[in-house]
Amino acid sequence: MAMLEVRGVHTYYGNIHALKGVSLYVAKGEVVALIGGNGAGKTTLLNTISGILKPREGTIWLEGERCDSVPPHDIVRMGIAQCPEGRRVFSRMSVRENLEMGAYIRADREGIERDIEHVYDLFPVLRERRKQVSGTLSGGEQQMLAMGRALMASPRIILLDEPSMGLAPMLVETIFDIVREINQRGTTVLLVEQNARMALTVAHRGYVIETGNIALEGPAAELLENPRVKEIYLGENPAPPA
């Protein structure tokens, strides 16, 4: 049984048909990359999964439990945590308070403390900055904080929306290393990215979404070799005829 399964989901913004029958699954322990251009519907799909948007058609399942009509504040209790596009840390709270907010649904004080330490180990700069007001962190630090905050819910699956957006190449590598590490520690990951090369390097499998439809899917290594992916998402010219 898949960790997360999306079956034929249609999501609308009023009359705008943003998702036109999207189906995908993420198996337990996998990193799955979802790549696509601007406005393809990636964020819409993540928001539909986390309950912020309601699909008009189709169903969503978390380890066999249906979760497409669960309100967002209960989705996180089921084990789906979202790290939203554009970080959106609580800018007036300190780093530590943000992490505590991430653990809002939990009551195990000791477990929370332990996980805060885990997050600090993953992102040592956050330990240094633990008392700093989050609004004054750099963009990269805010991204780390947003990821750490999502992890604090100790989710079964974490949804990452463009974690590499606007970061310097060095930091992008760090972020993807950490995605890999999070996965190795046992969290399933659905990774939305425009940086297709990096995402497909880290992921086991991938999907390509175009204007609300899944256009391609397959093992990450195969997608990296796919001519169409190469041309559109990896920015390589098609191989010249021999």
Added chain:
Amino acid sequence: MTVRSSLRAGLSVGLIAILMVLIGITQLSGQLVRGWFGLPSATPGAWLILLLMAGWAGSRAYKQAKATSWGAALAAGAVPGAAAGLLLGALMWGIGSLLANGTDLRQWLAQLSPANVELLTLGLPPLASALVILAALTAAGAAGAALSFASERGQWGAAWAARRQGLGAKVTSVPAIEKFLARPNARQIVLIAGLALLLLLPLGVGQYWNYIIGTIGIYVILGLGLNIIVGMAGLLNLGYGAFFAIGAYTVAILTAPEPHNIGMSYWLALPIAVVVAAIAGILLGIPVLRMRGDYLAIVTLGFAEIIRILLRSDVMTGFTGGPRGIRSVGGPELLGIDLNNETFFTYFILVGIVLAAFVIYRLQNSRVGRAWMAIREDEDVAEAMGVNILTYKLLALAIGVGFAGFGGAIFASRNRFTGPEDFTLQVSINVLCLVIIGGMGSIPGVLMGALVLKGLPEILRQLDDYRMLAFGALLVVMMIVRPEGLWPSARQKNELRVAEEELTAGPGTEVVEA
């Protein structure tokens, strides 16, 4: 360049001076000074305020000009003084001439009585009085500059600065005080002494001041409640007065002989009033808070007006007493003793404030407080973290307006009366203002805000008609000097700092532990 700017400052001062003469502030100043010092005439006080203004302009001009010699300083100060004097002199010349022709200026400007004008013309002929004014203000400007120059350059300034430092050092160098401050529990002792003073205060100040302290206290309770809604949960409620009215009317209807003669005990009616207000808040909130966006502000604003108009209309006369309100509202009593007097109410309100502050303090540092804070910052993300935003918003609204109900219940029984005109929009706006002036989200801030907003107008009562003018000016000054409020919460300070850093991208800021 500096001459031009000091000229401009002088002209502004001149215009302000003209306005002050025309609306009679010089006269008022003259009367006040005469009263304070027991002078025989109002003339010195009227001149004093004008000379002070010219002197201030002169001192400012000197600072801008950065004059380095006595001559330059005097010249720099004389320019704005002369400019102001020219304007005011011209005005007085005109007024004096008109009066000499027998024109009664009071038909246009009520304050321009011959006596008022004479304060400034000194009974001289028009042109002569204009010249005197010009000379006096020029001299005042120069004197202001000279004073600044002396205090910065001369030994005066050095001596003054040394004294100011010495004064600070001296207070703590008194051995007894030093020893006391070194004690680990010094803070608690000061706090307890302050509390004791507060407790004895109502006994010593008499009926009138008790009434005023009580009014301020009721506004503190209202402010604490609104602070939960606006400051902590970030919901804008513009109709807070409606819930104040609901509390007042609930108690009135339940305890007064007319129109229903229920005759309930005050102690029972009080909690009912709180609950009724809270329920009204929830009923209003459920449909509105479901929607995204700031609809609450508009809906609460409308709700407050509807409540007030309903209370005033004849339709409700049978139920709420209509425009005449409800008389003989019941008050507290204990074991047959009637406690319905100002002193008791002052104590009662003080206890209410302490309780309210305690409840809020506990809430602020709880899970609930965290949830509110998260909602205030980013609703969607807070929801994704597992915060049920509708529930928590309703909770904030219900608790907050419950405080309003509590305040209203005290208000009605203290006045033994409640009527629709007690609950104008002004009440809602006043409470919102005091929360903002004090510093959003801060408990001591609410206290300061209420003292300033409800206490200051009482203290300024001596200024009669100009009371609100002076009050408005003070508020403006306060918001310029302390934009984050009089006593902001640590978090509020962070907020401003975050906003600033977003602009300037300065170095990191640490959270001040609240």
